[in-house]
Amino acid sequence: MLKLVRTELQDLKVYDVAKCRGEGVWLNANESPWEVNAEIVAEQINRYPIGTPEALMDQLSEIYKIEQNQLLLTRGSDEGIDLLVRLFCTPYQDAIMIFTPTFVMYKQSANLQGAKVIEVPLQASNDFKLNIDSIDKAFTKETKILFICSPNNPTGGLIPCQDILKVVERVKDKAIVVVDEAYIEFAEGESMTLYVNQFSNLVVLRTLSKAFGLAGLRFGILIAQAPLIEMIRRIMPPYPFSVLTLSAATAATTNEKQCKIISNIAYIKKQREIMAYELSQLRIVTKVWQSESNFLLVEFKDPKKVAAICALNKIYLRELTGVPGLEQSLRMTIGLEAENQQLTSILKEINE
Numbered sequence: 001m002l003k004l005v006r007t008e009l010q011d012l013k014v015y016d017v018a019k020c021r022g023e024g025v026w027l028n029a030n031e032s033p034w035e036v037n038a039e040i041v042a043e044q045i046n047r048y049p050i051g052t053p054e055a056l057m058d059q060l061s062e063i064y065k066i067e068q069n070q071l072l073l074t075r076g077s078d079e080g081i082d083l084l085v086r087l088f089c090t091p092y093q094d095a096i097m098i099f100t101p102t103f104v105m106y107k108q109s110a111n112l113q114g115a116k117v118i119e120v121p122l123q124a125s126n127d128f129k130l131n132i133d134s135i136d137k138a139f140t141k142e143t144k145i146l147f148i149c150s151p152n153n154p155t156g157g158l159i160p161c162q163d164i165l166k167v168v169e170r171v172k173d174k175a176i177v178v179v180d181e182a183y184i185e186f187a188e189g190e191s192m193t194l195y196v197n198q199f200s201n202l203v204v205l206r207t208l209s210k211a212f213g214l215a216g217l218r219f220g221i222l223i224a225q226a227p228l229i230e231m232i233r234r235i236m237p238p239y240p241f242s243v244l245t246l247s248a249a250t251a252a253t254t255n256e257k258q259c260k261i262i263s264n265i266a267y268i269k270k271q272r273e274i275m276a277y278e279l280s281q282l283r284i285v286t287k288v289w290q291s292e293s294n295f296l297l298v299e300f301k302d303p304k305k306v307a308a309i310c311a312l313n314k315i316y317l318r319e320l321t322g323v324p325g326l327e328q329s330l331r332m333t334i335g336l337e338a339e340n341q342q343l344t345s346i347l348k349e350i351n352e
């Protein structure tokens with residue numbers, strides 16, 4: 001039977017999902033370290049769900065300072081990425097542009113759709129910023145979407161809004177610019193949501209998986225002008241979320257919950273600063289990149305050895321040795337203070 005599968009998908013690799021459960025310190029998937037248990041109000045599940053529950057839409061509109069008709073609920077940002085590629089890219093004709101190294105799902109969705117992937121490297125010598133002139137050179141008339149991840153995973157830095165705006169302007173009427181802001185709550189800069197009213201070719205992706213600590217809920221928010229939101233809705237299944245997910249998302253985004261989230265973000269930023277300093281003092285570390293997210297990108301003399309010793313001690317980091325340009329790097333999520341201290345003490349031992 002498998003020979004009936006589309007030929008070009010036969011060798012497609014399954015997404016390498018980070019294992020992040022069980023005994024140990026899990027610093028490999030950029031999750032929140034605080035346990036959150038779903039609060040679900042008694043729900044009627046003999047009926048299909050209401051797609052846009054009023055209380056949830058009110059809360060999200062307040063959080064993102066965006067009109068409700070400019071918000072689309074998705075099953076994580078992963079689904080937002082996939083929907084956009086499917087809506088804009090004609091298979092075996094169109095292309096997306098990505099700025100590497102970056103989050104892998106843009107490429108994965110494009111591969112599935114049969115869309116070409118144009119890779120433009122970020123400037124490693126300039127804090128992984130965009131090289132706007134090289135975008136002009138690589139841009140083709142088939143390029144339908146440019147994915148800009150800011151702060152970028154796995155490099156951690158923010159792409160300045162002014163740079164993104166230049167790109168949005170340059171490709172106006174030709175392509176959509178999707179700004180993936182999965183980690184923006186940990187950054188000092190402003191969100192591109194501020195500019196959605198101004199540009200019909202701008203889409204911003206936000207998620208409840210990171211700062212809100214709800215990776216297990218699978219809940220993302222796609223922000224764009226209302227006509228585009230309406231168009232994307234047409235290609236979605238009619239009931240993407242279960243009643244239970246919508247109920248849990250409503251309970252997790254109330255005003256009262258915001259205070260805890262804000263203090264958690266401050267905690268992570270403080271721990272990030274401490275970790276960046278501690279790591280920069282080690283001889284085994286050759287570079288700690290400036291981060292505006294809940295993780296650090298760190299270069300080591302021998303990253304494989306460091307990751308292996310940490311794993312033996314049940315501390316799990318994300319290896320990036322297979323990523324071009326990041327062969328010497330490991331990505332480490334900022335955890336609770338005790339977890340971070342466990343990590344630094346192992347690294348200090350290796351250092352000796």
Ligand SMILES: Cc1ncc(COP(=O)(O)O)c(C=O)c1O
Binds near residue numbers: 075079103207208218
């Ligand atoms: C940059 C970026 N975008 C999107 C996602 C996926 O987010 P979600 O859990 O909302 O699908 C991740 C997950 O790690 C990410 O790093």
